[in-house]
Amino acid sequence: MTTTATPRPHGVIGAAGPLRSRPAVRNLLESRTLTPADLSLVLLVTTEPADRPMPTVTVERIPTVLREAERLGIRSVKLFAGSADRDATGEKSLAPDSLMARAIQAAKDSVPSIAVMTETCLCSHTDDGLCYLAGAQGRPDVAATVEVTARQAVAHAEAGADIVGPASMLLGTTAGVRGALDGSGHEGVSVMPHVIFWSSLYDGFRRTMGATPRTGADREFQIHPGQAEQFVDTALRMEAEGAEMLLLEPALFTADVLATLRTVTRAPLFPFSVSGEYEALTHTDPATGKRDVRRLVELFTMLKRAGASASLTYAALDIARLLT
Secondary structure (H helix, E strand, C coil): CCCCCCCCCCCHHHHHCHHHHCHHHHHHHCCCCCCHHHEEEEEEECCCCCCCCCCCECHHHHHHHHHHHHHHCCCEEEEEECCCCCECCCHHHHCCCCHHHHHHHHHHHHCCCCEEEEEECCCCCECCCCCCCECHHHCECHHHHHHHHHHHHHHHHHHCCCEEEECCCCCCHHHHHHHHHHHCCCCCCEECCEEEECCHHHHHHHHHHCCCCCCCCCCCCCECCCCHHHHHHHHHHHHHCCCCCEEEECHHHCHHHHHHHHHHCCCCEEEECCHHHHHHHCEECCCCCCEECHHHHHHHHHHHHHCCCCEEECCHHHHHHHHC
16 A cells, blocks of 8 residues: 655745754754855055055054954955056066065964965056056057066065965966966965956945056956856966966856856855945944944855855955854
């Protein structure tokens, strides 16, 4: 004699289902909960304390900030720094005492266990604010851009950087950086190029770092947000050029390509929650003076679920305090 299972009656418990009806079971299954280790702290470094659209930090403040990050369980920091004096070549960024070099050294000297990531780009070092060097008729000089970006990467590595990040979106730059690192004895330094959808969400960063192109929005090599396949293809090309990790930006608009990349590469994937996301998704509570970061917690939880190794954010300290 055979029996047929009777459908579960619809009631209060049945509506929620056994997996969500009891707090103890919900807690048991919440293995994808966000933790401070899922965050990477973004710091914009300036020579002096600055009142700018985005929060900044001086080199002198970096040790204090990173010791707090370590205490909270954050395991990496992404540094951005520009040059006070700029020219058409970006050569100032190569000096051993550049602002970036001093920021890297301050970070590694204060908390050696924290992985130091850098941006390897020209927009904060050239007088035209472009991410590449311009040649004849203002067109990009690819060879010159690859060469100076590779030299930047070596300078960052010599200062102590663990991970360098070519950000111009010029194909060939990742290979140039990887080759320069290997040729200068820095085989252990990782390369994490930026894979970028163009967006208005970068404006706060550009105003803060003086990286707004004179000619307007610098979208020449960034990918149209409707071209998901091109984004994935570009990321895989960069991996083929020697990238060990991939940075995806802006984080808010990369969930689909993150999930796709997670199925086709084993490279660690790091969504970057850019300045416009920080401005739009957080606010300071006038009553407490604390920053409300709950929306970013929801965003990064989703990105972790989609396959992120960690999410880069300006709000990492505030989120880590909330989580702990």
